[in-house]
Amino acid sequence: MIKNRDTRLTIWLLLPVVLVLAAYVLYPSMRTFIESLQKDGSISLGNYQDFFVQESKTNLEALWNSVYISGLSVLVSAMIGIPLAFIFNRYDFPGRSFFSSAAILPIVLPSLVGVMAFLFLYGESGLIPNVIKDLFGLEQVPFKIGGLSGILIVHAYTMYVYFYMTVSAAIHKIDPSLEEAAYNLGAGKFKVFWQVTFPLLTPAIVAASLLVFMISMASFSAPFLLAGGYRVLSLQIYFSKINGDMEIAATQSVILSIVSISFLLFMRWYQNRKDYRIASKGIGSHRSEVKSPLMKWAMAVTGIIGVIILLLPHFTILLLSLVPDGTWTFQTYPTVFNIENYRLLFEDPNIFKPLRNSLLMAVIATLANLVFGVITSYVLVKRKFVGKSMIDILVMIPWALPATVIGMNLIFAFNEPSVFSFGQILVGSFWILPLAYFIRHIPLVVRSTNAVLEQLDDSIEEAARNLGAKWFYTFRKVLLPIIMPGVLAGTLLAFIESVGEFPTSVLLYTISNRPISIEIMNQLRMFNMGQAAAYGMVQITLIVIVLFISNRFFGIKAEKAL
Amino acid sequence: NAKNEEAGVSEGKKGEMEDKIVVYSPHGKDILAKYEKQFEAKYGVDVEWLDMGSQEILDRVRSEKNNPQADVWWGAPSTNFNQASAEGLLAAYKPTYSDHLDEGFHDPEWYWTGTSQTPEVIMYNSKELSKEEVPQDWNELLDPKWKDEIIIRYPLASGTMRTIFSAMIYRTYKDTKDPKDGYEWLKKLDQNTKEYSANPELMYNKIAKGEGSLSVWAMPDVVMLKENKKYPFEFVIPESGTPVLTEGIAIVEGAKHPKAAEAFYEFVNTKEAAKNLAEEFYRIPTRSDVPDLPEWITSTEIKAMDIDWNVFQEKGDEWMKHWDENIKSGDKEIKE
Amino acid sequence: MASIKMENVQKAFGKTIAVDHLNLDIKEGEFFTFLGPSGCGKTTTLRMIAGFYYPTKGIVRFSDKDMTRVPPEKRNTGMVFQNYALFPHMTVFENVAFGLRVRKIRSSELKRRVQDALQKVRLESYRNRQVSQLSGGQQQRVALARALVIEPEILLLDEPLSNLDAKLRDEMRVEILRLQRDYKITTIYVTHDQAEALSMSDRIAVFNYGICHQVGTPAEIYNQPANDFVASFIGEINLLPVQVKSVEHENMVVALENGEQQITIDVPKQAGEGDSILRTDKDLAVAIRPEAIRILDVAEDGINIFKGKIDSVQFFGSVVNVIVDVQNVSIRVDVLNTQEVGYYYQGKDVYVELPPNQLRLIPVISGDAP
């Protein structure tokens, strides 16, 4: 007999959460794991043995490279994201609020064209190196990206945003009197930063590092396009699969997942080792006084230059989309500009189908994320039950697994009927992609909801119940309206990422649900760089419109999501 | 009489045909859209297609085995089809034009038939190199003077490149039954190679802009780039002979629209279609009865390498794996 | 209006027992206060009454109905939270109307009642403000109105004033009392501020470490503390550990632990009370309020007059606090800040008189705390 109503309610709420996680996170992962144990028709650890003792050590090399790149990506992203967060949150200068929103623009860059844009920008025959070469009359291009450096730069560009967002949020939460106390004790700026501010940001930095590490481990487009020969685990998985070695692909996936999850656990342990809770008792925080006007303008100029650099890839895509195919082949700079690509694009009667598909699937997935995220987060934050940390880890797993692996998991799990798919074969159907998007963005929405819920005082809920409101009424009329802005920020981010999603899409799309990113890839495959770019521009515009509307009319800021 | 034959087929089956057909093909939007329109006009059957790389198609057909989405798989090297039929992914179908296909252009059990041939060639940037300088045969590529001039598409994901590399090994393997010499050859090529590009587009770009000046690639693509996209590319057909890939078409096992699939199968390889493909899309037909082929086909003299494709299929993965794990210098891209 | 009865209630959180052996009987319409230091179980008890916690053992009754396991939304109590817990996304009006909306009150009546409640707390003109635009005191009044408008049978207030400054507290205290009297609701008030408790309550329960030490009117609690904890928690008090020397009919004589002074105490009139305290196995102490002690410039005749030296004089506004050292025993004496205050200065020799009728012998339990 269940002791009381509250426990019963917790169980009712927990039930769907556990079911969904078990069906769409745990079960597919287990299927992959089981697959990895198959060798020559029998169950064994042979595949793992092969992985490690293989003569040529390619797998180990790939594993090492993945970890190495991910580590470096964390470092580089942190070095960009943290200072930017400081500049935009600590100092007031003209245009600050615009720049701080612009700083999240890298997330609207479509993945494939985005990487191509980088090559056109910074590659050996890219615009920037050649402009510099021609301006200064150099013999050689001064620099170029490719291989490792290319991957790193692309990672840094797209992933610093995570540092930027988490650290910005943390900076806001730091009680300024802590820094003042340090000044008062005689510490200079430098000391105060390194000994007080920076350590206090640890939880935020840990969270961002975790994210960036896991995303880099899983990163696909960048190594795929930039380093054909540089071995990383996510590509190995892809190639093993392409080669038809499903068991090996599964083994590699499991190992990659283990590395990511270990890192996740390590980071949690590290963060819990010390106490960073700021024991502030609600003293109004105040901004430090603004210093010299010179500083102010220096900041503004840095900000402007930063934003220009951030926007260069977007401009490059725009540029590419305006250059008709076949007019920028051997030429260093493009010479012909027109809207031919757009004309070709819009002549196609099917042009809007991928757009519609992407939007529709993103909306479905994001709605599911919203509902699931709010319930899960509520249960995790506000309810007590055994096995909470298990649920917590399950929620994080979709981030710890590379998108490719998630795609594979889904294939293994749902290319035959199962109870979780209501007896349907999902692979090859429309629903598989929304499902994949949903799974991939579970952690994002749950995390951002957790953040608001944790700040919400329990007594608000109690007050409502004391006034006679039942739980559901309270939830609907009190909790939801209060947390909605924060929740929607996370949801918006999930939506944006769903619209441009590539790595799982490429494994799972079908005719009926072909999304934008696949359309772009196919244009690329047919060497229609210009049309691919034009399509990319369409995608960027779409996302920017969504961002603008949600910011302008609903006051939701995606940059506040983490 | 071929025309009548075909008309007969179409008329005879029209009534029972399903109203939809799904085609997987790497041929790209231009070709697919064109044939979609023609086929729809003729039969009133809705054509849906997905274009993706041939290797990816194989992969996908495999993962959809329990719930096939595709009816027709149009376009892929015969090795891919052999692999697929070995895994039971294809359905056998003997087309009406079977008489006009030479021996090597179809599966003995008719799991696939050839639609076009693709000779592999040495491709170069005609702005950087003159016709005289360019290596005339495979072995000349190993000359140290081409160091860092060669840019190659990363072979693992590319049927074309797999074929070329396998052929290089096969040249000695067929006699010695030992891939060692071939591996040696590839190692030398690797030393001259500047970069392995992730996708063809990148390779074209780099060669066009002169980051490198040489590559090996499929002839129809080179011609197409040169003619349609105005790239400064030319090609040389290696003197000692070159592997000629057969691209084919097949019906997927368990297809949901088998009748329409058969109609489409026939439709894209009629004489007219083959001629059109040759003229517009630079594909060399497999049918021996296509008249009035364009000049670039008739005038080019291709010396086909004699290849046992079964060996390729059997050994190919192993060779490529060896190349990937032991020959390719891992630090190639990190060097810069 | 309802009476509240708690019968042998216990509440444990895992191993910590937050409240134990609690028996309370709160009358209809009473203003009842829980007083005690931080962590003593006041909030826990209040929350058991509100229904946010269920007791581990024991029974909670409202007007003799067993409410032990009734969920909070069915108890019809009105609660004002320490941090007010106003709904930040609603206006003042909506906040107050919430409880009525839940009860599906007709719109016209709802308006009338909200209006009425806002008027009672003097916030009519703020009805359309967002709650974040109100000052602390105003927010508190909204919280009060919100709790009162549903006409609860029981009003629960959890340290509602602890966030306010002294001036505002005074005002709010008056306000709360006025409203409680107006609505005549059984009210439980939680506080750790003894002045607040003494000035507002009909009766007070003093808690420590989950145990209720004494229940009584303010004057009882203040003048007849049950033990040294209650004595020292409520107001300043001089506690002198003693040993009983002799017991006579009307008074007894005790000796300070330094053995030098002997103090005479009137035995309380209630029969037997003096005895029961002698039968306890606890240590004993003599308690006397600082304001009950007289300071004399010169020795006078009488009992319990001791010679001492002024150790320090502290000025607290209306009261001046003089610490007199009587042979190494510090005795605190409060005198009103009138003209004579200037006469007391550090080092001055004085005599203190401890009137026997103001002295009480009480058990010492401080060592017993868990």
Add this chain to the structure above:
Amino acid sequence: MASIKMENVQKAFGKTIAVDHLNLDIKEGEFFTFLGPSGCGKTTTLRMIAGFYYPTKGIVRFSDKDMTRVPPEKRNTGMVFQNYALFPHMTVFENVAFGLRVRKIRSSELKRRVQDALQKVRLESYRNRQVSQLSGGQQQRVALARALVIEPEILLLDEPLSNLDAKLRDEMRVEILRLQRDYKITTIYVTHDQAEALSMSDRIAVFNYGICHQVGTPAEIYNQPANDFVASFIGEINLLPVQVKSVEHENMVVALENGEQQITIDVPKQAGEGDSILRTDKDLAVAIRPEAIRILDVAEDGINIFKGKIDSVQFFGSVVNVIVDVQNVSIRVDVLNTQEVGYYYQGKDVYVELPPNQLRLIPVISGDAP
């Protein structure tokens, strides 16, 4: 140790002027308190001394050295923040050692000094705890030790006790005073609690709306408030608006505004003070502390004795607060809680005596607030 001088200091935030026309002269080793209601500019002033704000106008001097624009880390002041601002990622020891580390003190000496400071605040045994594992009072002592260990010339305390409960406050107050005396540091203490200010300070500055109304010793501020704001902010006081009737050599007669009672006031001995107040254009009021008023059961002979009726009796522990209605003027009287208290009950007819020497005529400025 240093003296502090603020010369005509003003601080504006945009358009709000938080502090204006401030002149202060704080002596070496003094315990100086800023007292005032919320938002009156206390913190702002303190922060200008600490160097976190620069004054808009005026000069801040430490021992005659102009410090107006010196950055905070070069001022050698020790500050205890209202919320303590302990570094959550450091242990108690590291928190206290921080200031010494910054000063590059040798490790052995650093250890000794931290040890010493922790001993002074009685926290030696807690040195390796994380600060989040300490109670509020302990945290405050860490904050104190951290500020003291650097041997600052000036100690700044911004409402350090406002988060603690009454009991703990009392203890901490004693602690702070003891430490201040030990270290003999010029100390500025910010509070809005008047009892705290009166009991601890050598001198007090009373603020309101950015203006310093009075500077003086606790007794001066309490007994001779400069105006009605100071009078009513510090302790309870009866303020009766009056009009001056006649002025004689040693006393004057004023009339209450209801015109019925006439009150006689002793004129302060300081020459001229009585005059200056008559020359002000402000309204005037008579002020008398509740504890200075005597309640008489029967009419006695004497001046300023009025008949009234007891309106309410409130019990505050050591003090009982009796409101007497004298012809619609409420007069508050405080009496000590001794045996006689039972004599006062609501409705009883009594007489109140306002001793002329305890009455003060002060200007009324309440209407002037911005």
